[in-house]
Amino acid sequence: MLREGGYAVASDARVQEKASIPDIVIGRLPVYLRTLRLLADDGREVTSSQELGEHLGISSAQIRKDLSHFGEFGKQGTGYNIDFLCQQLQKILNVDRIWPVILVGAGSLGTAIANYQEFESSGFRIVAVMDEDPQKIGKPIGQGLQIGDFADLGRSVADSGAQIAVMAVPAHAAQRVANELVEAGLNSILCYAPITLSAPSHVRVEYIDPVVHFQHMTYYLR
Amino acid sequence: MLREGGYAVASDARVQEKASIPDIVIGRLPVYLRTLRLLADDGREVTSSQELGEHLGISSAQIRKDLSHFGEFGKQGTGYNIDFLCQQLQKILNVDRIWPVILVGAGSLGTAIANYQEFESSGFRIVAVMDEDPQKIGKPIGQGLQIGDFADLGRSVADSGAQIAVMAVPAHAAQRVANELVEAGLNSILCYAPITLSAPSHVRVEYIDPVVHFQHMTYYLR
């Protein structure tokens, strides 16, 4: 299966219970969660599959069906308690905790990612930023971090227990960096480089490439 | 239809001829193109659906089927000429030209986007960067650009003929900014803010949100 910015190589070991839930359903849950939290911020307490569907441009049936894979979270006649459903989705997605993330690449994009304040509230914390450039190593970045030497990746992984990496490196370096990440034991990679990586099947790779989105859009333009 | 970073509200007017080609197929073409160009950079001249499929982790049948919507680009027994197929895909995607793009938001992420060198070779040029912050307006950014006042959006659109915008603004400002973009006549928006925008159906919106990818990945983690 190919996904990009939404495409990613899927397929990996799952626990029995989860084996049958389609990956495409899992992919929508974070969007549901994000929307519910915005509603909660608005002071809303209850919503319905219809309201959610209208917000997201999808059918209410799809939302109910998606949620039904995991349990019964609503009340007939009333809808869903927003806080409760957020909590449930966070549990399902395993973001009822904070995951350490290692960022590779301290260029302009890496710096932007390191500066981004909202990861923490979503379940993620960037615990290390690494680069190969001796000019950059040692410099401060993000919230009280210092750029580390990519050669010390193994130590960073061991110290942090990170399973997830973000790659903000040039395309020509990406496969080599990815190999090192896999070697170091990471199993989840979010790749901003415009290249499809080769990785063992136990490693999940997802991609973010604005060009893919632009080119998708221009198909419909004149 | 919901897509994110791969999800996006689809559905819009298309010319007759294209009406029947699934959007999901269009979404894969940029990835094919990207891969073919990497092969070309490697000095390769010919490839096959099987080789491409192995690179991308998808079936050769899917690649052949996808391409068959647009014509016959290969030779039995030989495969595809890489340069030729690149050219064809560029035509199909309408990136055999340069599209002007307006970037809104000159924060850390906006700056990274403005600095990105590779848009031009993919069919895009950032022609204006706009922000509301008087502290930022007038400052240089990207390749010889100056941050413009978002209030002058209308003029920028008129001057450049841009149809595409990228939003790198905080979530709380995103809907307001999007409204202005639509008002100014833009019809394609790539949104980095973690929020699903409301927009008229003639406006195509796609999203990039790393948190959505992270949370998708953590579902499979322990």
Next chain:
DNA sequence: TAGATTGTTAATCGATTAACAATC
């Protein structure tokens, strides 16, 4: 009670794949 909305079923719709004749 009347109205609203869930969770679920079955039908529909659409996408992917396997297979193969055509042919380079």
Next chain:
DNA sequence: TAGATTGTTAATCGATTAACAATC
């Protein structure tokens, strides 16, 4: 010619939707 690979068909597989009984 023999081997390889395309483009296409038909079958399979999977996802979405409409509809509705259950029930708050």
